[in-house]
Amino acid sequence: MGALNGSLSYLRFLVDGDLADNPGSAYEKSIQSRRFVPLLAHQDGADSAGWVPTEAPFDDERKMTRDLFLFGDLIAVTYREDKWSIPRPLLKRETTKRLEKIIAEQKKDPEEIGRAFIKAVEQAVLIEIKQRTIPRTKLVDVIWDPARKEARVFGRGAVATERVASLFERTFHVRVDVGSYAARAFALDLGSRALGVLDRLSPGWLFPDAVQQEHEQLREKLADDDDAAPAATADESLPWKVG
Numbered sequence: 001m002g003a004l005n006g007s008l009s010y011l012r013f014l015v016d017g018d019l020a021d022n023p024g025s026a027y028e029k030s031i032q033s034r035r036f037v038p039l040l041a042h043q044d045g046a047d048s049a050g051w052v053p054t055e056a057p058f059d060d061e062r063k064m065t066r067d068l069f070l071f072g073d074l075i076a077v078t079y080r081e082d083k084w085s086i087p088r089p090l091l092k093r094e095t096t097k098r099l100e101k102i103i104a105e106q107k108k109d110p111e112e113i114g115r116a117f118i119k120a121v122e123q124a125v126l127i128e129i130k131q132r133t134i135p136r137t138k139l140v141d142v143i144w145d146p147a148r149k150e151a152r153v154f155g156r157g158a159v160a161t162e163r164v165a166s167l168f169e170r171t172f173h174v175r176v177d178v179g180s181y182a183a184r185a186f187a188l189d190l191g192s193r194a195l196g197v198l199d200r201l202s203p204g205w206l207f208p209d210a211v212q213q214e215h216e217q218l219r220e221k222l223a224d225d226d227d228a229a230p231a232a233t234a235d236e237s238l239p240w241k242v243g
Contacts, residue, residue, distance in 0.1 A: 009154070009156075010152045010153055010154045010155075011152070011153045011154075011155065011156065011160055011161070011178060012150055012151075012152055012153075012178075013150060013151040013152075013153055013165065013168075013176040013177065013178060014149060014150055014176065014177050014178075015144065015146070015149050015150055015151050015174050015175070015176050016149070016174060016175040016176070016177070017172070017173065017174025017175060018146075018174075019146040020172075020173075023066075023070060023075070024066035024070050025066070027066070027069065027070070027075065027171070027172065028064065028065060028066045028069075030171050030172070030173075031051050031064040031069060031077060031171060032063060032064045034050050034051055034167060034170070034171055035050050035051055035052070035063070035064055036048065036049065036050035036051060036052045036060070036080045036082075037050060038060050038082070039082050039083075039084065039130075039135050041127050041128075041130035041131045042127050046083060046084045047081065047082060047083040047084070047135075048081070048082050048083075049079065049080065049081040049082075049163065049167070050079075050080065050167075051064060051069075051077045051078065051079065051080070051167070051171070052064075052077075052078050052079075052080045052139075053068040053069070053077075053078065054068075054069070054076045054077060054078045054141055055068070056068075057078050057080055057139050064077075073145070073146065073147055074143060074144065074145055075143075075144040075146070075172075076141070076142070076143050076144075077141075077142050077144075077171075078139055078140065078141050078142065079138075079139070079140040079141075079142060079155075079159075079163070079164045079167060080137065080138070080139055081137070081138040081159065081163070082135040082136065082137050082138075083135055083136050083138075084130060084133075084135050084136075085135070085136050086126065086129055086130070086133070090129070091122065091125065091126055091129065094125045094128075094129065095118070095121055095122045095125045098121050098124075098125055099113070099118065099121055102121070138155075138159055140153060140154060140155035140159060140160055140164050141153075141154040141155075142154070142164065142168060144168075144172070151168065151176065153165075161178060
């Protein structure tokens with residue numbers, strides 16, 4: 001999903017902070033310093049994350065210049081996260097096959113192979129597997145509207161509410177919070193009287209008509225019981241005839 005294509009589902013974030021005096025220059029440096037760095041097979045890290053151009057998220061050679069993220073009064077960036085996903089059983093099987101080949105070709109005694117040697121072989125096998133595969137990629141578009149003090153994040157789950165939000169705060173030196181209906185209501189430019197009413201509101205039922213009808217039926221039942229109660233008491237007070 002994204003801002004330019006796919007589903008238009010997004011999360012709304014409230015942004016607490018002001019735009020930089022010179023956003024083109026200031027944010028160009030800040031975004032470029034947090035630019036996505038592609039994963040390399042020989043590196044130890046299993047994942048990499050950072051900003052990429054919204055219009056060209058897989059163009060790893062392009063720098064994040066202002067013309068790629070500043071569009072009038074809006075700022076558009078895309079969070080990219082790549083991660084190697086190599087199944088452990090696959091790595092174990094390929095490592096075992098490599099060790100068996102080394103033992104056969106070099107006529108090594110299996111008992112003399114130490115843990116350090118096995119670890120080195122496993123690392124070499126892992127690099128070869130990475131070279132034959134493509135990392136798993138996640139893209140999350142972010143549109144920041146400073147005038148409305150909100151950002152729209154085209155993603156869901158922890159990747160949007162935690163990782164994207166954290167990187168956004170560090171990049172633009174602002175605070176963000178998920179824009180729930182309650183948070184957005186208190187952010188409106190309301191008068192003191194309206195804010196007082198809003199502050200005193202208590203939780204209500206989702207279907208008040210149905211609840212009201214249920215209460216009326218209960219009151220009618222109680223009223224019927226009250227009407228029947230005195231007659232029963234009168235009957236009980238009558239003297240009993242013996243014999």
